[in-house]
Amino acid sequence: MAESAAAAVAPSAELLEFPKKDKRRMLHAVYRVGDLDRTIQFYTEGLGMKLLRKRDVPDEKYSNAFLGFGPEDSHFVVELTYNYGVSSYDIGTGFGHFAIATEDVYKLVENVRAKGGSVTREPGPVKGGKSVIAFVKDPDGYMFELIQRGPTPEPLCQVMLRVGDLDRAIKFYEKALGMKVLRTIDRPEYKYTLAMMGYADEDKTTVLELTYNYGVTEYTKGNAYAQIAIGTDDVYKSAEVINHVIQEVGGGKITRQPGPLPGINTKITSFLDPDGWKTVLVDNEDFLKELQ
Secondary structure (H helix, E strand, O other): OHHHHHHHHOOOHHHHHHHHHOOOEEEEEEEEOOOHHHHHHHHHHHOOOEEEEEEEEHHHOEEEEEEEOOOOOOOOEEEEEEEOOOOOOOOOOOEEEEEEEEOOHHHHHHHHHHOOOEEEEEEEEOOOOOOEEEEEEOOOOOEEEEEEOOOOOOOEEEEEEEOOOHHHHHHHHHHHHOOEEEEEEEEOOOOEEEEEEEOOOOOOOOEEEEEEEOOOOOOOOOOOEEEEEEEEOOHHHHHHHHHHHHHHHOOOEEEEEEEEOOOOOOEEEEEEOOOOOEEEEEEHHHHHHHHO
16 A cells, blocks of 8 residues: 555656756846846946846836847846845845856956956966956946856856755756756865756856855855746646655755746746755746747
């Protein structure tokens, strides 16, 4: 009896393989800013992004804007949200940075500086390596790593989040979201380990950089950074897999059951990973309809 009950609730091998076969792509990162027009100006003039669309929702007292280096149906973008009357937010200690790949870091840094951005690390090679990087801050305090790299189809190339257990986080994103570990780096001299995870090579797409700082198991989330959105062909199957993985790894939570959003009918599901970072899975066909 117990064996048959377990078999009834155990997911099929086909279901568990679904995330690896699903057509997934990182769509956008959502976060809050204190002055939408100011941030749009900095991102377009300082960082070289394009304003893709902007909307105002007075009934719900917010506005948002989508910016990136190419159209939303093929590129990762940022979704900036301005809540009426709120001029600042707490970024917290867990969010790390976004990253932009550019063919000339030195030139981009000078442009950022000219547009009023804060340069927190001057451009130059990384210690012990050849990669040329810099770090800058936007007007709200969000950090951007600038990485010198050859031509790439996706300049908005990284989202870095800190986690309290890297092995658990890797397992969760592999099994729940079908991501691959592209590389790991352990730097004991600086007391951190990181894993680059994504759906294609780093020079071809946007990746998630998960960082574990030795001995730090928890971080504050603040109220500024919100979530990442990822496309899927089936939010219902995705939610089934996520529910199973949450039980398996001992952490995480479904925050919105799969189904259509009122008003626009786009099907989504959302969840927290074991560290409390939020992801929203969006139906691929519905997303394209929304853009039209």
